[in-house]
Amino acid sequence: MSGKNPFIKPPKTKLPTKGYSIFLEGMDAPIRVEPGELPYNEPGLPGSLLSTLLAKGIEIDHACGGVCACSTCHILVKKGLDSTNEANDDEEDMLDEAPALTPMSRLACQCVPDGTSDIHLKIPEWNRNMVKEGH
Numbered sequence: 837m838s839g840k841n842p843f844i845k846p847p848k849t850k851l852p853t854k855g856y857s858i859f860l861e862g863m864d865a866p867i868r869v870e871p872g873e874l875p876y877n878e879p880g881l882p883g884s885l886l887s888t889l890l891a892k893g894i895e896i897d898h899a900c901g902g903v904c905a906c907s908t909c910h911i912l913v914k915k916g917l918d919s920t921n922e923a924n925d926d927e928e929d930m931l932d933e934a935p936a937l938t939p940m941s942r943l944a945c946q947c948v949p950d951g952t953s954d955i956h957l958k959i960p961e962w963n964r965n966m967v968k969e970g971h
């Protein structure tokens with residue numbers, strides 16, 4: 837499943853205008869993200885951490901196809917949360933279904949960094965077997 841969820845209002849997001857890095861816990865090297873180089877495609881909102889990481893070869897579970905209708909893309913944004921869009925009520929409602937919710941919890945498909953700071957991410961352990969490093 838992918839596409840748009842007709843039952844939610846899309847959050848306001850701002851795409852990055854400068855490059856930033858994603859530091860994924862457990863990976864040696866950061867993932868560099870440059871504006872303009874990403875496909876900004878589904879699944880997930882354009883520029884979302886889900887679509888960005890998938891484009892970079894990092895697999896993250898996304899059962900609903902990135903339309904804010906599950907909580908399988910639950911991630912923890914340990915640093916850089918201020919440079920992402922604020923979670924709206926629809927995202928918060930879905931996050932309520934996620935196990936071990938923390939103040940750092942976001943849905944990767946709804947979380948869009950604006951590039952003003954680097955992002956430090958942790959994939960929750962219950963999802964970790966779903967994360968595979970690409971090439």
Ligand code: FES
Pocket residue numbers: 897898899900901902903904905906907908909910930943944945946
């Ligand atoms: S993939 Fe379902 S909410 Fe993000």
